Amino acid sequence: MERTILMADGQSFYASIEKAAHPECRGKPVAVGDPTRRSGIILAACPVAKERGVTTAERVGEALAKCPDLVVIRPRMQTYISVSLLITEIFESFTDQVEPYSIDEQFLDVTGSLALFGSAERIARLIQTRVQLSTGVCARVGIGPNKILAKMATDNFAKREPGGISELSRANIEEKLWPLPVHRMFMVAGRMTAHFARMGLHTIGDIARLELGEFKRRMRARMGRQSDIQAEYYWQTANGIDPSPVVSGMRSQIKIINHGRALKWQTYRTFADIEPLMLELLIEVCRRARRYGYMGRVVAVAAAETDGQRSSGFGRQMTLPRPTYLEHELSSVVRSLFLTHWKGLPLTHLHITLTDLSRDECYQLDLFEDRSRLIRREKTVDAIKERFGATAVIRASSLAPTAQAFERAVQIGGHFA
Numbered sequence: 001m002e003r004t005i006l007m008a009d010g011q012s013f014y015a016s017i018e019k020a021a022h023p024e025c026r027g028k029p030v031a032v033g034d035p036t037r038r039s040g041i042i043l044a045a046c047p048v049a050k051e052r053g054v055t056t057a058e059r060v061g062e063a064l065a066k067c068p069d070l071v072v073i074r075p076r077m078q079t080y081i082s083v084s085l086l087i088t089e090i091f092e093s094f095t096d097q098v099e100p101y102s103i104d105e106q107f108l109d110v111t112g113s114l115a116l117f118g119s120a121e122r123i124a125r126l127i128q129t130r131v132q133l134s135t136g137v138c139a140r141v142g143i144g145p146n147k148i149l150a151k152m153a154t155d156n157f158a159k160r161e162p163g164g165i166s167e168l169s170r171a172n173i174e175e176k177l178w179p180l181p182v183h184r185m186f187m188v189a190g191r192m193t194a195h196f197a198r199m200g201l202h203t204i205g206d207i208a209r210l211e212l213g214e215f216k217r218r219m220r221a222r223m224g225r226q227s228d229i230q231a232e233y234y235w236q237t238a239n240g241i242d243p244s245p246v247v248s249g250m251r252s253q254i255k256i257i258n259h260g261r262a263l264k265w266q267t268y269r270t271f272a273d274i275e276p277l278m279l280e281l282l283i284e285v286c287r288r289a290r291r292y293g294y295m296g297r298v299v300a301v302a303a304a305e306t307d308g309q310r311s312s313g314f315g316r317q318m319t320l321p322r323p324t325y326l327e328h329e330l331s332s333v334v335r336s337l338f339l340t341h342w343k344g345l346p347l348t349h350l351h352i353t354l355t356d357l358s359r360d361e362c363y364q365l366d367l368f369e370d371r372s373r374l375i376r377r378e379k380t381v382d383a384i385k386e387r388f389g390a391t392a393v394i395r396a397s398s399l400a401p402t403a404q405a406f407e408r409a410v411q412i413g414g415h416f417a
């Protein structure tokens with residue numbers, strides 16, 4: 001199936017963010033770097049500064065010599081990362097398949113969104129408007145049937161054309177991409193350009209038009225036998241072949257939420273001793289899941305037990321009918337998993353894990369129970385605890401002698417205050 005992939009790139013990313021944050025710099029040449037070190041490096045320059053000859057990676061002193069009124073602003077990396085995540089969120093309103101490629105470049109697979117938004121060009125324009133309005137960054141968008149063509153459309157055309165949008169397709173690659181010199185091909189730098197020149201290959205089309213076997217032979221003759229994989233890669237790139245999918249959720253996705261504790265076995269002998277603690281562990285797992293914004297579909301209980309002579313343990317999991325982080329939905333499952341597999345010996349360890357996580361932005365509603373209301377209620381309790389401390393609101397079961405909520409709160413206060 002033909003896919004429609006966009007590659008969106010933020011123009012002069014750091015400099016554009018700083019320009020948006022410093023309205024007094026409007027129209028002025030702005031660069032990001034350390035203003036106190038003339039030997040430091042320019043990390044980014046705005047288009048006005050670039051017109052005046054300032055280039056990325058040159059020395060601050062050299063840039064100031066060319067452009068004395070250059071405003072040099074100290075970098076704020078944490079801010080740039082936050083803006084990058086904000087842009088990811090904007091993209092996620094068009095498709096759930098967004099793959100950050102670098103801090104200012106992201107791939108979007110919009111194949112499934114075309115029916116909703118009209119066309120790839122329209123999505124590209126909407127993206128440009130929304131990114132500009134919410135971050136001050138101008139996005140340039142390349143469109144293609146796969147990632148490699150979308151990327152080359154961005155780098156070779158969208159960045160150089162006034163509208164900032166360009167498409168490479170099977171139909172136009174021969175006329176649009178192939179006449180370009182080889183160094184404009186993705187992943188080809190100076191050294192490779194020289195190799196290709198020696199092989200008589202000067203344009204991207206020179207590589208694309210060669211039969212793959214012949215190209216491999218020429219590469220081998222120049223670069224040795226181990227060059228076959230590289231040859232295949234360059235040949236596919238020149239021909240716009242790239243089966244790799246857009247992989248979403250690359251940004252530090254959480255895969256597992258767990259909480260557990262080592263226990264004094266003399267204390268945790270009966271289920272009445274164990275249950276209050278089990279509930280506390282589960283509440284903590286749920287609270288973390290809500291804070292990160294993930295629901296889980298698989299819950300696991302692991303326990304170790306001993307009577308001082310015999311020891312054993314188990315780890316069992318259960319898949320739920322729908323993802324959740326609601327305490328009452330999980331507690332009955334955890335309880336029955338434990339009671340089914342526990343041999344009845346005193347406990348030395350108990351661990352609860354939530355996996356198969358999915359974002360909590362959409363979840364299954366229930367005809368008989370108002371899940372949205374329950375979620376709001378549990379989040380309200382979370383907010384109270386966040387503000388007034390972990391013991392501001394507790395379950396009555398945490399008053400049991402084997403519960404640990406109070407003790408833990410004091411310990412953590414003692415250790416980390």
Ligand SMILES: [Mg+2]
Pocket residue numbers: 009010011012013104
């Ligand atoms: Mg950029």
